[in-house]
Amino acid sequence: MGYAAQTFAINIQQVKDVFGSNDEILFKQVKQSSMYEVYAEQDEDGLFEQCLKDIIFNYVKPANRKVSRTFFGLFTSNSGSGLNQKGHLYGYALIAICDVLGTFLTEEEGDIFYTGDDFDEANHWLKNKGFTITMERFWNTEDIFDIPKIDDFPVISSFNKTEIAYLHHELTKLNLADTDFEQKELLIYFRDKLKVCIDKNTEWLSFTH
Secondary structure: OOOEEEEEEEOHHHHHOOOOOOOHHHHHHHHOOHHHHHHHOOOOOOHHHHHHHHHHHHOOOHHHOOEEEOOOOOEEEEOOOOOOOOHHHHHHHHHHHHHHHOEEOOOOOOOOOEOOHHHHHHHHHHHHOOOOOOHHHHHOOOOOOOOOOOOOOOEEEEEOHHHHHHHHHHHHHOOHHHOOOOOHHHHHHHHHHHHHHHHHOOEEEEEEO
Protein backbone atom coordinates (compact mmCIF):
# COMPACT_ATOMS: atom_id res chain seq x y z
CA MET A 1 0.00 0.00 0.00
CA GLY A 2 1.36 3.43 -0.94
CA TYR A 3 1.25 6.65 1.01
CA ALA A 4 1.49 10.29 0.00
CA ALA A 5 1.90 13.59 1.81
CA GLN A 6 -0.70 16.29 1.31
CA THR A 7 1.11 19.54 1.98
CA PHE A 8 0.03 23.09 2.72
CA ALA A 9 1.61 26.52 2.97
CA ILE A 10 -0.21 27.76 6.05
CA ASN A 11 -0.06 29.77 9.24
CA ILE A 12 -0.28 27.00 11.82
CA GLN A 13 -1.39 29.35 14.58
CA GLN A 14 -4.32 30.37 12.40
CA VAL A 15 -5.39 26.73 12.30
CA LYS A 16 -5.02 26.43 16.07
CA ASP A 17 -7.21 29.50 16.48
CA VAL A 18 -10.05 27.67 14.71
CA PHE A 19 -10.48 25.36 17.72
CA GLY A 20 -13.48 26.58 19.70
CA SER A 21 -13.79 29.69 17.53
CA ASN A 22 -17.53 29.21 16.81
CA ASP A 23 -16.81 30.55 13.33
CA GLU A 24 -19.97 29.79 11.40
CA ILE A 25 -18.64 31.39 8.22
CA LEU A 26 -15.54 29.21 8.25
CA PHE A 27 -17.66 26.13 8.92
CA LYS A 28 -19.68 26.83 5.78
CA GLN A 29 -16.54 27.56 3.75
CA VAL A 30 -14.92 24.29 4.79
CA LYS A 31 -18.07 22.33 3.89
CA GLN A 32 -17.82 23.80 0.40
CA SER A 33 -14.12 22.96 -0.03
CA SER A 34 -12.72 20.31 -2.35
CA MET A 35 -11.05 18.41 0.48
CA TYR A 36 -14.26 18.29 2.49
CA GLU A 37 -16.05 16.77 -0.48
CA VAL A 38 -13.35 14.13 -0.90
CA TYR A 39 -13.50 12.90 2.70
CA ALA A 40 -17.21 13.44 3.34
CA GLU A 41 -17.99 11.12 0.41
CA GLN A 42 -16.07 8.35 2.17
CA ASP A 43 -17.92 8.84 5.45
CA GLU A 44 -21.06 6.76 5.82
CA ASP A 45 -21.72 7.61 9.46
CA GLY A 46 -21.68 11.41 9.38
CA LEU A 47 -18.66 11.50 11.68
CA PHE A 48 -16.58 13.68 9.38
CA GLU A 49 -19.00 16.59 9.64
CA GLN A 50 -19.31 15.97 13.37
CA CYS A 51 -15.55 16.22 13.80
CA LEU A 52 -15.53 19.51 11.93
CA LYS A 53 -18.29 20.78 14.23
CA ASP A 54 -16.37 19.55 17.26
CA ILE A 55 -13.24 21.46 16.30
CA ILE A 56 -15.02 24.72 15.52
CA PHE A 57 -17.93 24.70 17.98
CA ASN A 58 -17.49 22.05 20.69
CA TYR A 59 -13.80 22.29 21.55
CA VAL A 60 -13.14 23.20 25.18
CA LYS A 61 -9.93 25.11 25.74
CA PRO A 62 -7.67 23.71 28.48
CA ALA A 63 -8.27 26.66 30.80
CA ASN A 64 -12.02 26.08 30.64
CA ARG A 65 -12.07 22.34 31.21
CA LYS A 66 -13.78 21.21 34.39
CA VAL A 67 -11.51 19.68 36.99
CA SER A 68 -12.45 16.66 39.07
CA ARG A 69 -10.97 16.53 42.57
CA THR A 70 -10.66 13.89 45.24
CA PHE A 71 -12.16 14.15 48.70
CA PHE A 72 -8.90 15.79 49.81
CA GLY A 73 -9.09 18.44 47.09
CA LEU A 74 -6.31 16.95 44.98
CA PHE A 75 -6.42 17.21 41.20
CA THR A 76 -7.49 14.00 39.49
CA SER A 77 -8.57 14.63 35.89
CA ASN A 78 -9.95 16.97 33.22
CA SER A 79 -13.41 16.36 31.83
CA GLY A 80 -12.12 16.54 28.25
CA SER A 81 -11.63 18.74 25.26
CA GLY A 82 -15.03 18.19 23.65
CA LEU A 83 -13.38 16.12 20.91
CA ASN A 84 -14.86 12.69 21.53
CA GLN A 85 -14.22 10.86 18.25
CA LYS A 86 -11.07 8.99 17.26
CA GLY A 87 -8.01 11.10 16.58
CA HIS A 88 -7.57 10.21 12.92
CA LEU A 89 -11.01 11.61 12.09
CA TYR A 90 -9.98 15.01 13.44
CA GLY A 91 -6.76 14.73 11.44
CA TYR A 92 -8.75 14.44 8.22
CA ALA A 93 -11.07 17.25 9.28
CA LEU A 94 -7.99 19.43 9.70
CA ILE A 95 -7.03 18.73 6.08
CA ALA A 96 -10.33 20.25 4.98
CA ILE A 97 -9.79 23.25 7.25
CA CYS A 98 -6.30 23.75 5.80
CA ASP A 99 -7.77 23.63 2.31
CA VAL A 100 -9.63 26.84 3.18
CA LEU A 101 -7.08 28.63 5.35
CA GLY A 102 -3.91 27.72 3.46
CA THR A 103 -2.53 26.94 0.02
CA PHE A 104 -2.65 23.30 -1.07
CA LEU A 105 0.83 22.92 -2.51
CA THR A 106 0.19 20.04 -4.90
CA GLU A 107 -3.27 20.85 -6.21
CA GLU A 108 -2.11 20.86 -9.85
CA GLU A 109 0.52 18.13 -9.70
CA GLY A 110 -1.32 15.55 -7.58
CA ASP A 111 0.55 13.17 -5.28
CA ILE A 112 4.10 14.26 -6.10
CA PHE A 113 5.19 13.55 -2.52
CA TYR A 114 4.44 9.85 -2.86
CA THR A 115 6.44 8.04 -0.17
CA GLY A 116 7.82 5.14 -2.16
CA ASP A 117 11.26 4.11 -3.36
CA ASP A 118 11.86 7.38 -5.22
CA PHE A 119 11.05 9.32 -2.05
CA ASP A 120 13.48 7.23 0.00
CA GLU A 121 16.18 7.58 -2.64
CA ALA A 122 15.79 11.36 -2.70
CA ASN A 123 16.08 11.62 1.07
CA HIS A 124 19.15 9.36 1.09
CA TRP A 125 20.77 11.54 -1.58
CA LEU A 126 20.09 14.70 0.43
CA LYS A 127 21.61 13.20 3.58
CA ASN A 128 24.70 12.27 1.61
CA LYS A 129 24.91 15.93 0.56
CA GLY A 130 24.97 16.93 4.24
CA PHE A 131 21.34 17.93 4.72
CA THR A 132 20.32 17.89 8.38
CA ILE A 133 16.61 17.99 7.49
CA THR A 134 14.89 16.05 4.70
CA MET A 135 11.43 15.01 3.59
CA GLU A 136 11.69 12.14 6.07
CA ARG A 137 10.06 14.67 8.40
CA PHE A 138 6.78 13.76 6.68
CA TRP A 139 6.82 10.54 8.74
CA ASN A 140 7.54 12.21 12.10
CA THR A 141 4.32 12.60 14.06
CA GLU A 142 4.16 15.94 15.89
CA ASP A 143 1.68 17.00 18.56
CA ILE A 144 0.83 20.20 16.76
CA PHE A 145 -2.90 20.29 17.47
CA ASP A 146 -4.92 19.50 20.58
CA ILE A 147 -6.72 16.47 19.18
CA PRO A 148 -6.95 12.88 20.47
CA LYS A 149 -3.88 10.77 19.77
CA ILE A 150 -3.71 9.40 16.23
CA ASP A 151 -2.64 5.76 16.21
CA ASP A 152 -1.67 5.62 12.55
CA PHE A 153 -2.74 8.05 9.82
CA PRO A 154 -2.69 10.82 8.91
CA VAL A 155 0.80 11.59 10.18
CA ILE A 156 0.84 15.34 10.87
CA SER A 157 4.20 17.11 10.63
CA SER A 158 5.61 20.52 9.79
CA PHE A 159 8.56 22.68 8.83
CA ASN A 160 8.92 26.02 10.59
CA LYS A 161 10.04 29.16 8.74
CA THR A 162 13.69 28.73 9.70
CA GLU A 163 13.71 25.14 8.45
CA ILE A 164 11.96 26.16 5.24
CA ALA A 165 14.58 28.85 4.58
CA TYR A 166 17.40 26.37 5.26
CA LEU A 167 15.97 23.70 2.97
CA HIS A 168 15.26 26.10 0.14
CA HIS A 169 18.71 27.68 0.37
CA GLU A 170 20.51 24.33 0.37
CA LEU A 171 18.40 22.90 -2.45
CA THR A 172 18.97 26.01 -4.54
CA LYS A 173 22.74 25.71 -4.07
CA LEU A 174 22.67 22.23 -5.61
CA ASN A 175 21.63 23.50 -9.07
CA LEU A 176 19.34 20.51 -9.34
CA ALA A 177 18.51 21.00 -13.02
CA ASP A 178 22.16 20.43 -13.91
CA THR A 179 22.60 17.24 -11.87
CA ASP A 180 22.22 13.70 -13.19
CA PHE A 181 20.39 12.52 -10.07
CA GLU A 182 17.48 10.37 -11.20
CA GLN A 183 14.99 11.83 -8.69
CA LYS A 184 15.90 15.46 -9.25
CA GLU A 185 12.39 16.32 -10.45
CA LEU A 186 10.96 15.44 -7.04
CA LEU A 187 13.52 17.65 -5.33
CA ILE A 188 12.86 20.51 -7.74
CA TYR A 189 9.17 20.28 -6.84
CA PHE A 190 10.10 20.26 -3.16
CA ARG A 191 12.35 23.32 -3.58
CA ASP A 192 9.69 25.22 -5.51
CA LYS A 193 6.95 24.42 -2.98
CA LEU A 194 9.21 25.63 -0.18
CA LYS A 195 9.53 28.90 -2.10
CA VAL A 196 5.74 29.24 -2.03
CA CYS A 197 5.90 29.12 1.78
CA ILE A 198 8.66 31.73 1.82
CA ASP A 199 6.75 34.04 -0.50
CA LYS A 200 3.60 33.70 1.59
CA ASN A 201 5.51 33.90 4.91
CA THR A 202 3.95 30.68 6.20
CA GLU A 203 4.93 27.37 7.70
CA TRP A 204 4.72 24.03 5.89
CA LEU A 205 2.16 21.51 7.15
CA SER A 206 2.01 17.90 5.95
CA PHE A 207 -0.59 15.15 6.31
CA THR A 208 0.84 11.80 5.26
CA HIS A 209 -1.58 8.94 4.68
